[in-house]
Amino acid sequence: MEIQYLDIKRKHLDTVVIVEVGYKYKFFGEDARTASKELGIVCIPGKFRYDEHPSEAHLDRFASASFPTHRLQVHVKRLIQANHKVGVVRQVETAALKAAGTNRNTPFVRKLTNLYTKGTYVDDIEGLETPTAGSGAGAQSTGYLLCITESNAKGWGTDEKVQVGLIAVQPATGDIIYDDFEDGFLRSEIETRLLHIAPAEFLVVGDLSKATDKLIQHLSASKTNVFGDRSRVERVEKPKTMAAQAYSHISNFYAGKMKSSQENDSDKQGAILDKVHQLSEHVTICLSAMITYLSEYGLEHVFDLTKYFQPFSARSYMLLNGNTLSSLEIYQNQTDFTSKGSLFWTMNRTKTRFGQRLLRKWVGRPLIDKSKLEERIAAVEELKEGENTIPVDKLKFMLGKIKTDLEKVLIRIYYKKCTRPELLAALQTLQEISGEYLSVKTPEESGFTSTLLSESVSNVPKIYDDLNSFLEKINARAAKDDDKYSFFREEHEAEDINDFKLSIASVEDDLNTHRKDAAAKLGKSKVDYVTVAGIEYLIEVKRKAPEEKKVPASWQQISATKTTLRFHTPEVKRMLQERDQYKESLAAACDKAYKDLLEDISSKYQQLRDCVSSLATLDALLSLAALANQPGYVKPTFTDDIELNITGGRHPMVEQLLLNNYVPNDLSLSHDSTRALLITGPNMGGKSSYVRSAALIAIMGQIGSYVPATNARLGMLDAVFTRMGAFDNMLKGESTFMVELNETSDILKSATPRSLIILDELGRGTSTFDGVAIAEAVLDYVIRDLQSLTLFITHYQHLAKLTTRFPAGELKNVHMRFEEQNGGKEVVFLYEATEGISHRSYGLNVARLARVPEKVIDVAEVKSADLEESMEVCKLGNLSRMMKGLLADGSEASLDKLVEGIAQL
Template sequence: MSFTPMIQQYLQIKQQYKDSILFFRMGDFYEMFFEDAVNASKLLEITLTARDGGAGKKVPMCGVPHHAAETYIARLISKGCKVAVCEQVEDPKEVKGLVKREVIRVITPGTVIEGQCLEDKQNNYLASVLGESGCFGLAYTDVSTGLFMFTEYTGENAVTEVMDEVFRLQPSEFLAPGSSSGFITNYLGQNKNAVITTIDEENYKYENCLKLIKDQFGADWVQEESVSLKLGVRAAGAILNYLLETQKRTLQQLAAPKVYFSNQYLKIDSSSRRNLELTKSIKDGTRWGTLIWVLDYTSTAMGGRLLKLWVEQPLVNVHEINMRLDAVEELSKNLLLRKRIKDYLKDVYDLERLASKVSYGTANARDLLALKKSFYLLPSIKMALVSCEAELIVKIEQSLDEMKDLMNILSRAIADEPPVSVRDGGIIRGGYHPEVDRLREASRSGKDWLARIESEEREKTGIKTLKVGYNKVFGYYIEVTKSNLNLVPEYYTRRQTLVNAERFITPQIKEYEELIMGAEDRLTQLEYDLFTELRQKVCAEVPMIQQLANKLAVLDVLISLAEAAQSLNYVRPLVNNSNRIIINEGRHPVVERVMGAGEFVPNEARLDRENRLILLTGPNMAGKSTYMRQVALITLMAQIGSFVPASSAEIGIVDQIFTRIGAADDLAGGRSTFMVEMSECTEIVKKATSESLIIMDEVGRGTSTYDGISIARALVEYIHNTIKARTLFSTHYHELTDLEELPGICNYTIDVREKDETIIFLRKVLPGKVDRSYGIQVAKLAGLPELVLSRAKNFLIELEENKTHNSHKKVISAGQDQKSCKNCSSKAIVEELSRIDPVRMTPMEALNRIASWKEKLENQHGIENKLLKDINIFSKN
């Protein structure tokens, strides 16, 4: 089939971008054709039409206005699509025939910088993963902020560690060589429904990647530490190559790739991140009800992103943590300073993302105005920090560049209210450039002259309704209604006929039209040229702007933590290398925030070398999980550099936090709830060290009682004897409480009270243990019907009797005499009696229990008088 030249041009360009939707610029629209049009019309919910493709054939077509393209692109990106933007690179007015077109950029989920595609307080990562021989290189970047990092993972835990890091990052797009794309899809891709882009193996060669990085960032980047991480360098090089190919520009906003190592931070595996709800709630994936929701008092988008990074990567260096704590303490004590700086920061724009837009050449005059307004606040911020003494704040104040030169240029050049488009004029402030002023005056005076023309022509002709107008097709004209055509003078020349009027021109109007139109066109072009020149000057300062953004973000986070400390009554923790975790009157930060001040019951926790494993027993709903999570969160908050919800706290540095909490299956992976539980336990015992904090909740529930008890007991013993980590282990298996005999293990319980067969949760953690789970009482609170509850109580009594009976005699033969059966029943009741704690029983419960025993014994032959006597005595007491 022979297509039209334009469709042929489209197909030639589309051939190079098969995996992208091609936005093909035609005048004021971006058009899509063929399969792209069909798919885009469905995704964007726009009308699908058709166009003559040649030889009388119609091809599917749809389009969007170019001025609204960002909105439509954002919708496509959010659905996992890639968009290749194809522009007209020649002026149609100056070209005969087909206009030349080129793809100027490919926008993918991992490379967007447009505001509508991004969340203010969320990074948008593009990640590259490379695996060989059990080792992995990982690199990631946020093109919208310039962040660029890489690392490596080796050893037996390399696979799970790189998966945990990818879970933390939640990248929008993965890059992987063809040989590894299956691994990415099957393992890493399960953490998030990210776009996976397969990269040619050639782009992962070490020599090519190293040269590409050196060419982009200079030979100074090469350091022994960096170059030695060959898989990491290859992953970073692949990212850089992909960006150069898709973005088709120099990427000046991108920082040189920086090495980091996982042991620089507190390690938190993906399961623990999910369980602790650091940045996403388990329920709906939002920020509400998470730790960051509690701590986020930031005033800027870049501060919000940095706070998230701090929450996700707590420190393990005591000195660095205490530097943060010093700064938070000073700011928390100075309300006026804190409020003053917050007021300034609220007016600071997102400098990181503005710098990226400048580098990309997509920043408009309003973006530069936002930079100017932000720079204007810097001297005031710097002055406010002068009196501070905390080392971290002093460093910020001393290194804070006020950007005076750039601010002065922008102040002189950019108008107060510039238009959105850089092609519409009205950008440059009066007095900045003499030619702009001259052309603007010519345009303004020309329009004033036309107004005078209208008045003069009315006087000359006597046509009172005569008016001077303008449209883009015919230019300036004089319009006369048909009823007054007899008054039109001879020097009028007809230009256009309407239904009720005629339009004319005169030699004078033609002359001034050329003057005005020429001046406006030259003015618009000159303003655009001056603006692009100004944008280039700002572009040269992008590294300085990024450094400034980082300092302001750190200051914003410190103030946020100080604000949280004051608002929520937090205290400074003592952070050291003591291996102790001692928390007095600790509170769960999220639960307390939801409940309100004063409603949460605080609790103590003590873990050290002598007392390193707590066995926690108590009924469901009593608060065991909340208590254990609050210990983990308080520890994590301290290592962020935050104050903590307690009356006092000492936190010995933790290298890893593990949590085995809750029940969840993995149906897609073919794993039952119990299998998921055991897999998580396996990862804990493989990775944990004596410096770790382990939280285990109800291990072993997903199998038979004896299997569960056996596994739970073996795990406690292994953690205690081999790993020696600080551990909180909650359980309903009361048989485990005898492990307190081992040095370093102590029993704690959640205090409860019973009243009229109703359980009351006191939420208080105390030394001791319980020998029952109160499951039926909890079921009653949940609203189970009384018939079910009554039947359950009977079953429970029978099961407890059988358990005691079977522990003494497994088989009762049919030939045994009545006395043997009688003795067994008596012994079972005596055993049950020996386990009862009368102090904890209510009078009603005691009477009900005694009545039950009596009824059973009376139904048997040959009641033992002595046992009845003992029961009557107990009853009277």
């Protein structure tokens, strides 16, 4: 046993190995210490090392820890969540077959049968997910395993460019995303993709640049990271000839599948091979590494499913980069990094797990194709208007009855890992739902007018006949009880299963007949068998009874009490051994027949997946319709113009979390009139909430949702860029101001006239004069050259004069209203946006709200007044010098210069 274990462990030193020993699973050595720490189970002292170290020479056995067999999946998941790679070693030899073999005196044969990591765990339908639908649970990863590689493209330092390839696989659903792109010094493109995909595990191919490596470490190393949990990082080498090796490996992988596939599948495999050969070099390297990696876990078949093999950067979606996802709290809030308070939390009213996953994709990928957007929002409107009608209520009722994650069960069927109860539940659920819509033969018969709704509903009944053919083979009661021996109905049982059952019945009949012989030897009229402690066919003899002396010497005593002896006759022992062998063979035959059924169902995977995808679409649309039915939500109007006109707009998340009423505001931006708003106001006056609400309304509109406003007229935006908040990035060695300027630089390079730009207090990371200069130059460039729609928050009142440079009204001043009380010592925030400029920021009022000592505030007031007075003196001095120059010159040009100078003061 110890030799077996060491042989396996030395091949998997990076793995926590769990070994099946009888009715328990055990850990040995250092793994036992790890298990004790992570699982809270007792570690029995012993050797911890696997290398016969002299320091442990006095110990004769390994340290160990154990748990009952039925707790395996519970403990495996806990170890995976703690970022361990876990292997399960099972006995692959049964007691009955071993007893019949020639190696009966050797230890049971054990093999590593399963390997798990956070990104490859699919053995449990619940996976590693947290509760669904608006539970407010912590933000979770999506279960993606992401493979990444890069090479230096050009430049160095701040001009460095890298070429990045990635492929992300979600083994639990079969979805695959790939991309190849160039990224700059900030690695903002990589960050954007990582925040969208939110991987549970990284596979890094080759060495990464310092900036990329630090970004991955930052995003994956902390329990409070953007993914809601620590992500596992695995690294593999990248030889110089990796590209050629990868191409050859992928060709051989799919060529092998073409040879082994049936004729009708060979064309499909050929099409797959053609598709993967079109991938870029970097993506090909990632695909090869991913196939090798997933082969270790038996999940490489996921790459057969290229219908769900999609590029990340298909530009049919609005660009929401990493900064925007964080600043606007799209997936999680910035306070405790949970989903509660995020846009997704606000919009998520789905009833199914697979519907929730689809809605999450929609939230991160707003549409920029106007026809698709209008198709989606028309479906939402029809569901909203049809509230409490029979077709809509029927949809809600049917989706509400789905208690299993159909998308995950389908891929588990494809991997041959689905349990019998899961299979039955999935097939019966799909049969019931498709049966409800059996009368729908075409989209026109669906009961809906929207194209998206009618096509989704008409897809559902297409699988009904296939489902019936599968279910008629299954004994539902046995499947529900996970009874492999009676799983198939008798008429659909394989011939060998029936033969083994008949053989077992024959042996049991012989055992029953044998009672007469046993009774005759004991001199009794009859003998009944008893079962004690799971041991069957025992013959009981009372102590001191006459028959005790008649017990043959060949009978084996199995157990005894004070009054009773229990025996097995030689014939019983022989027949039990024979029966157990038949049972083991029957179990193997039943497992094979079940795998064959799963193979048959897998041949219909695409049709079944299309049905589930349609149900997910319906669930996501119903979620948006439920949101649309909230008070104060309105259907936006979409135009081809570049504009953002909102009346009575509200922040969708804040209004749900506030105890009192949210103050709505108007906002109007248009490429042909006012392109930018310069927003001032006191600290905590609602400036950030005002601009965020506008951006979120634009995003929600292009998701296909109703929006929290009285009226909304929206142009089709291609991106939302934000530069909000200030912080040092110590991992990159960047100061607050450096972070500000780098992010701003990226925005200026990427924005188009159809983008919305939000800049919050740009320039505050340096001296006032430099900050004002940079803020003014950036704002001028955005309005004049980029011509993007812009919301610019600032405390630099000097910037208000910029409106004079744009006589056509491209820039307007807006401030958040407030009222002074108690001689200016207190400020009442009205949270209303109105035209004009706020001349003070009232930072001292915030200090009072923060309960800074009054003595400190009194000194600050004096210093503030002194500074304001000195600034006024400077202004008067400048005015005096201008007047002297005018009196000395007296020309008309000097008079114009004076007027301009006074305006600037």
